[in-house]
Amino acid sequence: MFRSIRNAFITGLVVILPLGVTIIVINFLLQKLGTPASNFFFWFLDRQFRDMPAVALALEIISILVVFLLITLLGYCSRFVIGRILLRWMEKLLGQVPFINSVYRTVKQIVDTISQQNKAVFQEVVLIEYPRAHSYVLGFLTSKAKGEPQEVTGANIVNVFVPTTPNPTSGFLLMLPDTDVTRLKMSITDGMKLIISGGAVVPPGEGEPVKIENPEEARGRSGN
Incomplete structure (x- = not known):
């Protein structure tokens, strides 16, 4: 009852x-x-x-x-x-x-x-190891880092927004080497559903994830 x-x-x-x-x-x-x-x-x-x-x-x-x-x-x-x-x-x-x-x-x-046209704020859904190794969190790739962060680190840095659960309007920004970021094929909408539901709504997999490669390493392999 x-x-x-x-x-x-x-x-x-x-x-x-x-x-x-x-x-x-x-x-x-x-x-x-x-x-x-x-x-x-x-x-x-x-x-x-x-x-x-x-x-x-x-x-x-x-x-x-x-x-x-x-x-x-x-x-x-x-x-x-x-x-x-x-x-x-x-x-x-x-x-x-x-x-x-x-x-x-x-x-x-x-x-x-x-309000930028033809350019979404969230470009891709990504997976990163945070806050420790073998502990993963879902984030959204927003852009490639520019300016001083790029110059100081000397690496190809990308900006990843990691929202909180179940309220995705708050979160924090991580600047990571692109080699530490794994791209997922799920859509931005599916990623939001996964975060808002606290993992209860999991979209089906669509194949192997694609690792963001370091451009210098990619050029080196192509040269060989």
Whole structure:
């Protein structure tokens, strides 16, 4: 009986979770975006009239739509010469403000990295020995290391993001020689499923893994 109740409760959670998350997101938009935007756009209206529940809700929804419309127009304008000039001018202005300039540059770098077209942030699913020998962890190859890490080590270093389980949004970055990284043929989606499920959902194997070779060793073998 208790198992049946437990299963029914879990099923109810699965059914209601999407609706609950949707309500939370809508409530967040109304409170954090709709209310301030409504006060900004409709400041000229009488305060008592704006505080009426039906009017306040309507103004908040209209304000959210206006904000989304302005963001969309900004995206279109950035494609043209005048829009690009205005954006560069704004970036220069923000770059001269202490603290704000560092925050803006950091956020911009993250957004530019994520929004790069035709280049996924996670390129491949890889397997590495961590935190000791014969102990393996799943990671995602993001890119080849450049700059000072490459110069100091004198090796071909790759960047591997190792997410935590079951929350893959947090994790840590490892810079490893490419010879210490084993590529897997599973997709990024399957790798995420494996991490989120804590190993419960294991995708089927698709053949032997491919070792990332050191380019110098590969050239040496080809020369021989």
